Amino acid sequence: MARYFDVHPDNPQRRSITSVVDGVRSGALIAYPTDSCYALGCQLGSRDGIARIRTIRNLDDRHHFTLVCESFAQLGQFVRLDNDVFRAIKAATPGSYTFILPATKEVPRQLLHPKKKTVGVRIPDHSVTQALLAELGEPLLSSTLLLPDEEEPLTQGWEIKERLDHQVDVVVDSGDCGTEPTTVIDFSDGQVTIVRRGAGDTARFE
Structure with a gap:
């Protein structure tokens, strides 16, 4: 049964954040909110x-996993960026964008796209996510x-708890x-x- 944390969306409670991150460090799979929609996350x-x-x-193994990073400095440890890409991504973060880039050796092999050796990275603009990342330090x-065969992601913490209670270890709820x-x-x-095309404006990249 998943542990459930009701966290304030703007001023997340330190005790709850610490408990969630302790779980992540112990191998927990969490469902947590971001600036676009809920995500599944682990160490x-x-x-x-x-x-x-x-x-x-x-x-399948061609799916791009995403490394959700606290800062641009942290992001730069895991992907290779030339100057033009650096400027383009820097101008769009934090925000609702995921960028697919060549991975550095810091990225575990099992996360890489099997042919391209790439990985997704992003820096979210969400107080709860940022608090989790700051506490985790990675x-x-x-x-x-x-979920499979569904067109939209789950958006309510209580529903996630109800539907995935025996598939995830922690649900972090900070509202829709x-x-x-x-x-x-x-x-x-x-x-x-x-x-x-999703929550982030594509105009700057076209």
């Missing part, structure tokens, strides 16, 4: 967490909480955070490719 090197996310979402390995996933921009081959 970066958690093979069990990766397998459970794949099972819940019915994902990115959260994440994937949008979109929207139904639209991030906009996904692929910079991995030197060109700008809009993979998915």
